[in-house]
Amino acid sequence: MRLGRTQATLLGAVFAVLAAGWMRPVSSVGGMPAELFFYRKMLWHHEFDVVCAGDSRTLLGVSPAAMRTAMSQRRIANFGFRLAGYSTRYAERAVELIDPATPRPLMLLGVDPHSLTTNAARNLDQPSTWMSLHPWRPGHFNAELENEFLWLAAQHPWEIRLQVQLGPLLAFFGRITTLDFSQLIQGNTRYPVMVAHEDGWFSSRFKQQGLERAVRFIPAMYAGNRVSPHVVAQLLKAVRRMQWRGIEVYGFRLPTDPRVTQLENQCSGFDEAAFARDLAAAGGKWLPFNDRDFRTFDGHHLGEDEAVRFSIALARKVEASRERPRNLSGRKP
């Protein structure tokens, strides 16, 4: 059979794509492919004892594996997403991850001012929800930063399953980013610079960066986008619902550079002490951390080593402040 020019070119392209896949540089993301990593999170359902929710600070800063070393519970998940906000939907989805059969379910809420803004939580709680859910990026053309959970939640479930099933194959065809090239050129000794872990942690090995950039975009981030009382009220309502379902809830703020914390509070109107009181009133517990005990790599996020240290500290604090299960006589065992 004689191939036409079109068919021959297509066949040639198949071979070239496969060859390029074999020869491609190592990805800057180690572990699981980054895209598959987030899709997999969306399929988690009723399989954990402990769930950590939050935005990129939680995503990068909480290692379930490290927490396991200091906790009695084994099945721990990091359900953090970049720019995730506490919409009702996000909070409810996080609850769905907990195994109903687990004896002492636990929800850890990584809270920072941005996760409580309207922009971070927007769209999913609007009245015309069915109109807002779209398989392309909502607000793609807007200047606001995007909530990654929202984007994934808007994907067709079948599409997510397909993406996960064919993950290894798709990983072969994973894109080569400019970051990959620049890291290779710079000769980063800790390559890959990010590692996507099975338990939902995205560890980062970026070099230390100056604070100037970290501080510069904070005022813009919160311009017209301060902490929303409505979002806070929704979160507290979700916390009460979690309590009714027998889930213990703890809130914490990931350590950031003290200057970042101060400026964020100032620009966003976030009052940590007041939030802690409200959380307690809703049945949760606030776990305070000192910013000076941990070092971020960019003012906002913890690097791999610090995240491990922080996760152990978090797990210890949780264990220390948890009520011990009471036996039938009401006495602690």
Next chain:
Amino acid sequence: MTFNSFPFLIFAIVFYSLWPYARQRQSWRWFFLVVFSFFFYGWFDWRYLGLLLASGGVDFYAALAMKRYPERRRTLLWLSMSANLGLLAAFKYITFFTTNLNELSRLLGGDALVPVLYVFPPAGISFYTFQSMSYTIDVYKGKLEPTDSLLKFFAFLSLFPQLVAGPIVRATELMDQLDGVPSPTERQQWEGLRLLVHGYFKKAVLADNLAPAVEHAAGALHFIDSTPFWWLAALMLGIQIYCDFAGYSDIARGLGKWMGYEFPVNFDHPYLATSLRGFWMRWNMTVTRWFRDYVYLGLKGSRTSLWRSARNLWITVILLGFWHGANWTFVIFGTLQAILLTIERVTHLPRRLAKIPFLGRGICVVLVALQMMLTGVFFRAPSVEHALLALQAMLSFKSFDTAPIGSLFFAIPFLIVAILWEVLVFCGADIKTLERSPRFVRLEPLLLILMIVCSVYLRGLGTAFVYFQF
């Protein structure tokens, strides 16, 4: 589903595997096209299929009724237009109208008059309602015989490659093609492949890698005032939107060719136009042509007094701007285009500049690009305030700090490739000329293979096509 998604790859493999069998019999062919096209559109949200059916159904029966009751043609046309524009108003412009009505009421000291309705416009609604309307208008004008087959009509209206973002194919261009048994020739297959590869390269490699830089700039409006940064961002924005939409059109045309159908060209290197008028003759050509034929010429175009002709131009261009989106930014974008087009028409500046030896054409191209970069800010900005902030930074020349440009560096290689591509065409290396060279004919398969490899591995983050939301 979008052309750059994994489900579409599977969809396309299934469709093109069955197409050689399905195309043989007429009724089977139309049925096959309708089923696959509805599946393609329903993937976004199956509930929107109702809109497609409603918009098409009204026009199909209105056109049939025009044939049966010619004396009521005008009434039927109005009925069809009202239904289509009503759908468009309800699903695309309702948020804009209700918000502005309340704002106006507040300005006059009153309370909100109506509840604000948040409706996310269904994908491609502006495209298929316009395509459907053109069918009725052409039947009304006697240019087209209405079809009796509902299947054939929906095969025309919903044909998946051009359904959600054009090109807007007129019934006069496609209906006849749907009658015959399509059999793509060897040349059509090759041209289809070339269009697909060029389209995916423009979208996945160029537009999607420029998009994060543009997003970054949009997020930096409040704290970067460097003039060079904003000019570079505006250039990236212009190229991103062009590559995104031209890429989509190329893919749509390529898919059409593989089916054996020809769709009209939608982009013809608009950034090489030597006048603003020329730019609009080369940008989104099928939509511009729609507005020219049904709005501008409907108002008697330029065959009237100078004043009325200018008025017709303004109405057409402002409506064209508003067609792009329900936001004041698009109205301002259209108005600015109308002002610039009027100045161009009165002064004949491009014609005069083009006479400058050696440099004339180049100067004209740069001037058009500058106009589009400045006005394009309104096209992209989420609000008028944002657009004015960006324009202020571009035109104030207060800060020449080059440090912020560093944050756009990652996208610069892609910008250079896109500009080089256009420069090559400007210098005469367009595909029609190159095809005459035997050496290029030999090398083109290798070039296409390289572009496919780049589209797979150097693709940006797969964002939806920009024009989907129009």
